[in-house]
Amino acid sequence: MNKLLIFTIYLLSTVFFSAQKISYDDFFEKESLRIDFLLYGMYDHQNAVIHQLKKEPYFGGGTSGQLIFPAYGTYHFLAKDKASEQLIFSKGFSPIFQEWQATDEAKHITKSFENSIQMPFPKREIIIEIQKRNNQGRFETILQHVVNPSDMSIVKEQPKKYPVHPILNNENPKNKVDIAIIAEGYTLEEMPKFMEDAQRLINYFFTIPPFTKYKNDFNIYAIQSPSEESGTDIPGENSYKNTLLDSKFYTFGEPRYLTTFSNFKIADVAANVPYDQVYILVNTERYGGGGFYNVMNIVSSRNALSDKVFVHEFGHGMVGLADEYYDASMGGSDYYHLAVEPWEPNITSLVNFEQKWKKKIKKNIPIPTPRIDQYKNEVGVFEGGGYTAKGIYSPVQDCRMKSNVPDGFCPVCTDAIDKTIEFYKN
Missing domain, CATH: 2.60.40.3250 (Peptidase M64, N-terminal domain)
Known part of the structure; x- marks a missing residue:
């Protein structure tokens, strides 16, 4: 061992x-x-x-x-x-x-x-x-x-109040998944637009298994936090907006990578409600988003693919799922150490595959599994995942954590989502 x-x-x-x-x-x-x-x-x-x-x-x-x-x-x-x-x-x-x-x-x-x-x-x-x-x-x-909880240096001021509208209210937050949805890049006059966007994305979210069976286990609060200007920063086009949470595209030089580094401001707004997860809706039609495990989820709200990206990023932020896409022209990467089993539940280096999804693989499926049509709808061990073409493996050939094409999540990701929601329900 x-x-x-x-x-x-x-x-x-x-x-x-x-x-x-x-x-x-x-x-x-x-x-x-x-x-x-x-x-x-x-x-x-x-x-x-x-x-x-x-x-x-x-x-x-x-x-x-x-x-x-x-x-x-x-x-x-x-x-x-x-x-x-x-x-x-x-x-x-x-x-x-x-x-x-x-x-x-x-x-x-x-x-x-x-x-x-x-x-x-x-x-x-x-x-x-x-x-x-x-x-x-x-x-x-x-x-x-x-x-020391009695330390006078602990700030005890009341958070700045913003209007809060429950999109889904199943009451007791103790045993629910509580999501704070925060407006970013919406002016005060655009708050009806924010509410429309939030409701649309949540409606789609609960059409995707396994979330379909958990609607009664969520509380979702829309926080109307206005910005001075509408939109978000697009540094690559020399376009900058004065927004509450300082969101921007071109994070680390990637045009579609939408994030914000202003975590303290995010927490100040989220303090208006009990929350387990924070989801930031950015008022833009440009494609993009990001998700960081137990930190935040963020998505552009008005792109044609925003609903699909909304679900994908939540896989990162709440469940800790890895991206399963990779560049086939590249070999390994510095992001994962191939001598160590990744902590994410939906990728493996095969170093300690016993703790991952090995029990889900049929006996006639080879390990590793070729990316060919014969195994298109099978759970296997397909090389490529976690931005890495060689040495990191994914459970299926395509999943919502790889692309926007599949209708939903693979069996391995679904299990991870189930376990996470059951944890919050405990």
């Missing part, structure tokens, strides 16, 4: 047993603690520093079973009770900073990126840690900080 497998078993067992022992009411209040921090560094190193702590009125969770998240993500946030050192909260996430580290710019300059994590507000002192997954798949601590 290799060291990575031993570590994985240990981590998963820790997650399971910790979830069984923690009582929410023993450690937490009903409000939330927001940790604003900066990740900074260059291509080969990273550090973290606390920017501020805030007490906010809502927390999207609230049950004992939602305190220890699955061990996904390239980063890991955790909180321990200081007195007993018991793990009482943990959550993985994948920030924009990690993608910047893969750019050429990161080889030459140091940059910092905003990040926010929300956890239930503690009743007594805690130790928080931020960890980075290293090249061997193990987490290493890059920040440790003691939080």
Whole structure:
């Protein structure tokens, strides 16, 4: 048994047993603690520093079973009770900073990126840690900080109020998937347009399996957060707009890559509601979007393919699914280390395939599986995925995580979505 497998078993067992022992009411209040921090560094190193702590009125969770998240993500946030050192909260996430580290710019300059994590507000002192997954798949601590809930430096101001309109209201946020949909690049006069866009995208979302069976397990709030100007930045065309969340295309030089780096502003707006996920609708007809696990989802709202991209990006942001597309003209990449099993549930390097979807493959399907018509509708192990043509494998030849052509998700991605929603329902 290799060291990575031993570590994985240990981590998963820790997650399971910790979830069984923690009582929410023993450690937490009903409000939330927001940790604003900066990740900074260059291509080969990273550090973290606390920017501020805030007490906010809502927390999207609230049950004992939602305190220890699955061990996904390239980063890991955790909180321990200081007195007993018991793990009482943990959550993985994948920030924009990690993608910047893969750019050429990161080889030459140091940059910092905003990040926010929300956890239930503690009743007594805690130790928080931020960890980075290293090249061997193990987490290493890059920040440790003691939080005293009575510390007067914790900001307790009320968030700026924006009109909130429930698109889907199934009440108790404790055991629902709570989504804050935020307007970006819509002026005050364009708020009816925002509501129309949000409703249209949500209507489509619940036509895609497996979300079709979970409509009663979601709360969805539309937050009418106006911008000074309509639209978004398109730097490649020298077009800039004054918008609330500073969204832009051409992220890292990619024309269709739509993001924002203003995570603190996002968290300020989202604080109007209890939320598990944030989805930003950008008022533009240009194609684009982005999704970052347990950080944010963002999409252009008025393109002909916006509905399909909306669902795809949610696969990243809520579930931690990897992109399954790749450039066939390229070989390997620096994004995945082929000697380590990727953490994402829908790709594999075959290093530890037993923990992925091996049980779903029929006995007559070869591993790896050729990308030929004979296996077009089969679950297999198809080379190519995660932006990598060689050495990374996907479950099917095409899926919503690869292109906009399929009607929905493959069986492997569907299972991952099911497990994530059931976690929030716990």
